[in-house]
Amino acid sequence: xxxxxxxxxxxxxxxxxxxxxxxxxxxxxxxxxxxxxxxxxxxxxxxxxxxxxxxxxxxxxxxxxxxxxxxxxxxxxxxxxxxxxxxxxxxxxxxxxxxxxxxxxxxxxxxxxxxxxxxxxxxxxxxxxxxxxxxxxxxxxxxxxxxx
Amino acid sequence: xxxxxxxxxxxxxxxxxxxxxxxxxxxxxxxxxxxxxxxxxxxxxxxxxxxxxxxxxxxxxxxxxxxxxxxxxxxxxxxxxxxxxxxxxxxxxxxxxxxxxxxxxxxxxxxxxxxxxxxxxxxxxxxxxxxxxxxxxxxxxxxxxxxx
DNA sequence: AAAATACCTTAGTAAAATTGTCAAGTATTA
DNA sequence: TAATACTTGACAATTTTACTAAGGTATTTT
Numbered sequence: 001x002x003x004x005x006x007x008x009x010x011x012x013x014x015x016x017x018x019x020x021x022x023x024x025x026x027x028x029x030x031x032x033x034x035x036x037x038x039x040x041x042x043x044x045x046x047x048x049x050x051x052x053x054x055x056x057x058x059x060x061x062x063x064x065x066x067x068x069x070x071x072x073x074x075x076x077x078x079x080x081x082x083x084x085x086x087x088x089x090x091x092x093x094x095x096x097x098x099x100x101x102x103x104x105x106x107x108x109x110x111x112x113x114x115x116x117x118x119x120x121x122x123x124x125x126x127x128x129x130x131x132x133x134x135x136x137x138x139x140x141x142x143x144x145x146x147x148x
Numbered sequence: 149x150x151x152x153x154x155x156x157x158x159x160x161x162x163x164x165x166x167x168x169x170x171x172x173x174x175x176x177x178x179x180x181x182x183x184x185x186x187x188x189x190x191x192x193x194x195x196x197x198x199x200x201x202x203x204x205x206x207x208x209x210x211x212x213x214x215x216x217x218x219x220x221x222x223x224x225x226x227x228x229x230x231x232x233x234x235x236x237x238x239x240x241x242x243x244x245x246x247x248x249x250x251x252x253x254x255x256x257x258x259x260x261x262x263x264x265x266x267x268x269x270x271x272x273x274x275x276x277x278x279x280x281x282x283x284x285x286x287x288x289x290x291x292x293x294x295x296x
Numbered sequence: 297a298a299a300a301t302a303c304c305t306t307a308g309t310a311a312a313a314t315t316g317t318c319a320a321g322t323a324t325t326a
Numbered sequence: 327t328a329a330t331a332c333t334t335g336a337c338a339a340t341t342t343t344a345c346t347a348a349g350g351t352a353t354t355t356t
Contacts, residue, residue: 001233002150002267004260006344009239012256028302042345048304061353062301077259085149091157107164107279108157111225114284115270119150122266131255136262153314176331190316196333209324210330 002090004081010038011046011084012077018056019072019128026058026065046084053083072132078123088116088123150238152229158186159194159232160225166204167220167276174206174213194232201231220280226271236264236271 014032021027029047033040047066050056055075056066068075081088089095090112130136162180169175177195181188195214198204203223204214216223229236237243238260278284 001156001229002152002236002238002264003240004150004238005342008149009256012259016255030302039345041347044304045345051304058303059353060301060303060351062355064302064353066303081149088150090150090152092151107282108160110284111160111274111279112152115267116150118270119263119267122263126259131259134255136258155315178331187316189318192333193316199332206332207324208322208330208332210326212324212331214332 005085007046008081008084010036010043011050012080014043014047015050015055015068015075015080015128016131018066018068019075019132021065022068022072025063026067028065031065049084050080053079055079055083068128071129073127073129075128076124077126078120081123088120090116153233155194156229156232158184158191159198160228162191162194163198163203163216163223163228163276164279166214166216167223167280169213170216170220173211174215176213179213197232198228201227203227203231216276219277221275221277223276224272225274226268229271236268238264 013036017032017035018027029040029043032047033043036043047056047058051058051066054069057069058064058066086095091108093106093109094112094116126136161184165180165183166175177188177191180195181191184191195204195206199206199214202217205217206212206214234243239256241254241257242260242264274284
């Protein structure tokens with residue numbers, strides 16, 4: 001249950017690939033597609049959304065490709081998934097576009113809302129930098145080093 | 149993103165209805181269906197799964213219905229959703245039945261695994277009792293009262 | 297200038313998952 | 327023994343996902 005769509009997964013991995021090239025040359029879409037074994041055409045749709053969201057910029061022409069708009073440590077997984085799939089909304093009544101039908105006495109409303117907030121809070125703490133360095137929990141790691 | 153299926157939502161609400169009658173008479177399926185505006189036939193499938201999972205028992209004959217197998221405080225949301233939809237598996241590579249294809253260097257593996265664990269940890273802390281009393285965060289509430 | 301490279305956009309579509317319905321039962325008790 | 331209530335399996339409608347296809351635009355190197 002609660003599975004993330006492949007689009008979201010591809011998006012995060014694509015952002016990771018672009019982040020790897022941060023500071024160097026732009027990363028061409030073809031290269032990303034090969035690494036992920038996804039078609040260029042499909043990846044284009046995904047990167048297009050991320051571009052419209054301002055997370056990446058594109059450089060046209062030979063030698064072109066995609067570049068991060070911000071530093072890797074300033075791009076959270078939450079931001080990426082938000083752009084691709086909208087906000088976390090465990091139930092439709094929590095979706096800003098749909099809204100709750102049965103207003104009266106929705107006992108589970110708070111449950112799903114809380115869960116959604118927990119999830120997003122976690123995803124906001126993880127950035128591309130964390131993926132690059134392999135340290136998922138920055139603060140936890142620092143604490144460990146201090147106490148060691 | 150990360151939406152829970154209606155089956156899961158109905159299941160939790162149905163368990164809530166059954167929990168409300170805990171200690172009294174069994175709750176007939178017809179009553180649950182009316183409260184939730186779902187067909188009896190569909191609800192039957194859901195309750196059947198929950199019954200096979202040992203979360204509820206059924207009482208046949210006139211005056212019969214469904215009863216909780218355990219006390220409300222011993223039934224977590226995690227247990228309910230697990231029975232209906234299997235374990236939390238953000239990606240297919242984390243699904244026990246599918247497994248990971250690209251074994252080498254899956255940078256996002258830990259990310260999705262950690263997220264899944266966070267989610268399940270939260271859902272294990274919330275029980276039907278919490279829904280009944282309206283106190284989602286038992287411990288947090290107690291702390292607040294103490295410090296007040 | 298023109299050819300090559302690479303991004304950009306929209307429309308459509310096949311497969312899979314979801315969300316149910318329907319029919320024909322079986323078990324229990326007033 | 328009739329009424330109530332649960333049980334099971336098949337299957338159909340709808341929606342979502344995960345793409346493919348096709349044509350276009352922008353930039354740079356030669």
